[in-house]
Amino acid sequence: MNKNSITHQQFTKIVALDIIGVSILSVPSIVIDIAKQDAWIAALLASFFGLLLAGLLYLFGRLFTGQTLIQFCQHLLGKYLGNGIALLYIFFFFIGSTTLLWDIGQFTTSSVLTDTPRLVINFTYLIIVIASVRLGVVTIARSAEILFLVFLGIYVVFSILILPQIHLENIQPVLEATTPALGQAAFILLSFTSLTLFRLLMFYPQHVPPGRATARAFLVGTLIGNGVLLVIIVLSILALGTQLSPLLAYAGHTLARVISVGQFIERIEGTMTTLWYISMLIRITLYFHCLVVGFAQVVRLSDFRVVTLPLGMIVLLFSLFIYPDFDYAAKWNREVWPLYAFTHGVLFPLLLAIVYWFRNSSLPAAEQKESPSQTS
């Protein structure tokens, strides 16, 4: 096994876990609130666009020839504009890291360890994140491979145990939601899944050799991730209903609470929380990886590890108050974040691809065949 490369299986699992990430925890309530019993249709829509996006990202990544997204910006747009865009990206990574860490703290203090200070929880979790980032992408990929198995095991058990609690009539009538509602629900879902997948461009072109298998890893990972989400959303609708789910901060956690098989297997929500800590870990780790590596590349440090601890300290600090309260977070996730993620996940890459195309069209094109990435 090559020491510096990520296998395609590992890459598939990174994509899947990253997509599942935070969306398995708090997003079902938002989506069900908007699209009611048709939320699963929104999830299908989101999967479709997610697949499209994954394909485009793969093609886009091939333009980099071994660079990261940040280096590509610098290379393509020159010192000032390139670094400008790069800084916007770094700011995005910073926001992503801090808000997700806040989510970890919020979930833990409201549902699991209520009296523990948020600082301690965030600190503990961040230590793991920093440690994995310092060990490098290849280590993250390998841990993703193991964690994915654990995740899948708990997830399958969870989904099966919830089955006795479902009420099929909860999903009727089908197709009642209006088109804007479906669109919005799908957009929000996408913003937590595939719209942030572009972070993989911070290491995928370097560590995963391009080719059919990588493209497949992108698509299969997206499918798995979206499938897991779809099932959670459907189970929330069926077991909790469209009236109760939107009221809950963490529908998935409440879902685990209603598990009761023969009054014997119950009260297992504590075990189930492992699910969220695993899926969040890969997501936060990727964010933080992008943050420090991107920062190091903008200021051209030879080793990104130098800034991990100081930046980690800043992330930890901001994670304590990045959302003043839960209502702010709910409004932000619904109204601002989707657009913000769209800007960085679709708009900027599209602009970069167009610039690339204009620059290269004047040259004798060795890589003209990559150009479809911006046309579709």
Added chain:
Amino acid sequence: MKKTKIVLLLIVILTVALTGCWNRRELNDLAIVVGIGIDKKDSHYVFTVQVINQIAIQSQTKVESRAPVVTYRIETDTIFEGIRRLTTVSPRKLFFAHLRLVVLGEVLARQGIEEVVDFLVRDHEFRGDFFFIVARETTAAEVLEIITPAELIPSVSFYRTLSTSARFWAPTHSVQLAPLVTDLLTPGKNPVITGLVVVGNSPSKDSTQNVQKSAPPTQVLLFSIGLFHNGRLVAWLNEGESKGYNYIVNKISSSVAPIDGPDGQNIILEISNSTTKLRSQNQDGRPMIMIEVNTEANLGEINVPIDLKRPGALSDLERSLENKISSYIFEAIAKAKSYQTDVFGFGGVIHRADPQTWKRLQPNWDQEFVNLPVEIVARVKIKKSGDIVTPLREAIQKSKRAQ
């Protein structure tokens, strides 16, 4: 190596943090709450909390003279304040994860239960697997202070009674938190909660003396179903209507049904299986609800001379049980209609079958419900006639005549 030392230090610090020291609740510091009673008196809330008395129920050193539970009572202006204040009356920290029963006083239930439910959903310590009960014509405090015979812990006793009787006896209906919230919120459905009455109000009901007799002077009976409208208790169903309600919402799994025999005497049929299907049909642009009950029954107790070998005898019984069930259902609907509260979820049925019509009806559903035509079809099949075909009493008479 310096780095290793720092990592070791970190591990030590984290070990301390990760044991959950901030949240540790030692078992012997906890007061396990099994029942909460909430009453409203004027503008105050009266809280009663039933806590397991660990000393009294330890199996080795059982102290017979002590009551198995302790109740604490407190009056406050808000519900949250009540729960907080309760920690000051109990020497141990109250622990709610094993809560079995929430008893609502009738006065509170009539004024509205939204606040209570909101609090129970919001606080993470409540797991939502407890039952709701309304203390009919009494206060929740009265109910929770009764010491029950068969189970040591009264709340557990009520919980068991409720879950058993919902299975074997038709007129009760067990309601947990999630369905209650869903019913409260869903347009086209109103919740119900089973009511509980106290029988034989003896002065010793709150002491262990109450259980020293085989027939305890004070007992608690699960009674009928209380109808709610927008979170307010509006009416009680009687026993027959309660059965009707359970037939409609398909919650009958087994029960007994007395029907009138040929000369006015009772024949008891045991219902072994019953399923109900609700459908909505459009009748000249107006929706109509079809209730289709399919019931299987066994012969239970026969007090009349009736020869079951006679052809048509069983089908006569089947017809009369069908009429009985239809009339239960009819009465239940009539009662609900007179209070304009759709506790059966007919609105939901129309919503699922015909979203367009529902959109038109929904704003004025309470009125529409009153005018909603309902058709009841009951089908009864008597499967087993018990082990004997001819009632014992008749057989005895026959054999005596023969001698």
Added chain:
Amino acid sequence: MMIFGIMVVAALIVAYDLPDIRKKGTRKELAFFTGLLAIACVLSAIYFLGLQLANPLDWIAFIYQPLFDHLLRDKAGFK
């Protein structure tokens, strides 16, 4: 108390990373390491002294909120 905590954390970070940076790294890396650490400490101190730190989400919302309000909510019918 918290200020003391910040100092301890900063000291630990310095003890953990500084020797390596001095041995292998350039002046630039040293500068960024100490610079960022100093910023982190100052910000933490400000926060734990009870002063308000600017919330970066407000800046982003400043740009995107009107976009949502006028485009997505009013035109596209989002809720």
